[in-house]
Amino acid sequence: VIVHGGAAPSSGEEWIVQRDAVARAAWAAWETLAANGSALDAVVSAVALLEDDPSLNAGTGSVLTRDGHVEMDAAVMDGRDLAVGAVAGLRRVKNPVRLARSVMGSEHVLLSGAGAEAFAVESGVALCDPASLVVPRERERHARWLEERAAGGRPRAGPADTVGAVAIDRGGNVAAAGSTGGTPGKRSGRIGDCPIPGAGLWADNRAGGAAATGEGEALLRTGASRSAVLALAEAAAQDAAWMTIRALEDRVGGRGGVIVISRDGSIGFAFNTPRMPVAYMDGELARPFVGGGGAGS
Numbered sequence: 001v002i003v004h005g006g007a008a009p010s011s012g013e014e015w016i017v018q019r020d021a022v023a024r025a026a027w028a029a030w031e032t033l034a035a036n037g038s039a040l041d042a043v044v045s046a047v048a049l050l051e052d053d054p055s056l057n058a059g060t061g062s063v064l065t066r067d068g069h070v071e072m073d074a075a076v077m078d079g080r081d082l083a084v085g086a087v088a089g090l091r092r093v094k095n096p097v098r099l100a101r102s103v104m105g106s107e108h109v110l111l112s113g114a115g116a117e118a119f120a121v122e123s124g125v126a127l128c129d130p131a132s133l134v135v136p137r138e139r140e141r142h143a144r145w146l147e148e149r150a151a152g153g154r155p156r157a158g159p160a161d162t163v164g165a166v167a168i169d170r171g172g173n174v175a176a177a178g179s180t181g182g183t184p185g186k187r188s189g190r191i192g193d194c195p196i197p198g199a200g201l202w203a204d205n206r207a208g209g210a211a212a213t214g215e216g217e218a219l220l221r222t223g224a225s226r227s228a229v230l231a232l233a234e235a236a237a238q239d240a241a242w243m244t245i246r247a248l249e250d251r252v253g254g255r256g257g258v259i260v261i262s263r264d265g266s267i268g269f270a271f272n273t274p275r276m277p278v279a280y281m282d283g284e285l286a287r288p289f290v291g292g293g294g295a296g297s
């Protein structure tokens with residue numbers, strides 16, 4: 001299993017906290033896999049744990065839209081049958097990835113906004129107070145964003161600390177999941193790559209799985225996660241990760257990162273931002289490997 005905590009350029013202090021968070025999430029997913037749990041359960045448990053961590057931009061701790069709201073996107077994909085469950089524009093759900101998992105069991109792939117929240121109530125996922133998802137760091141970031149704009153600047157919506165996970169289980173089943181508050185200062189109603197199959201995530205037992213993070217518009221335009229998985233037909237996981245990020249940069253000038261697992265269980269990750277906290281765990285490690293502190297892989 002491999003887990004990421006987004007490709008945002010975070011401060012030194014945040015970095016330490018986020019490294020711990022991804023290590024804990026990789027371990028939690030690993031425990032699920034080691035107990036013969038499915039890849040799907042493993043990625044959902046890892047992402048839900050990171051949604052509850054206020055240091056990351058997903059669930060509690062999400063960034064704010066330009067009008068000051070949390071609006072979250074999440075998705076999960078099952079490589080056995082290419083099933084996808086996705087949600088977008090949620091304001092009142094503590095763990096969007098769990099709701100995405102419920103959508104996967106419905107007749108739809110992607111639900112958004114009020115309809116998605118109505119589906120949450122129907123499927124027994126309690127709605128939360130939107131204020132409970134907002135942390136002081138994001139209030140401050142939002143205030144700075146507004147100030148910069150008022151001063152005539154055009155703050156670029158850069159990568160944030162989105163979370164994602166990819167896993168393969170003993171049966172060779174691959175799954176991927178991701179969750180995000182999106183990009184800081186986004187317009188209300190904007191949907192990024194995270195809940196869009198092919199862009200934010202992809203999983204196919206015949207090849208492998210991937211989850212992307214970074215500038216959602218660029219990841220959408222390059223179909224980043226599906227590109228990474230398609231590249232596994234000819235490349236090792238690490239090379240596939242690099243090729244994806246190079247295409248992101250060369251074709252559309254995008255910034256971001258991707259994590260990849262091939263169907264033979266090899267792992268890769270790459271990013272073109274200063275950092276991307278990553279942790280992975282496999283049968284040969286005693287505890288999660290943690291990296292992503294620089295140099296792109």
Ligand code: ASP
Nearest residue numbers: 160162182192213214216
């Ligand atoms: N990809 C996310 C989005 O655009 C943000 C991120 O990964 O940092 O919504």
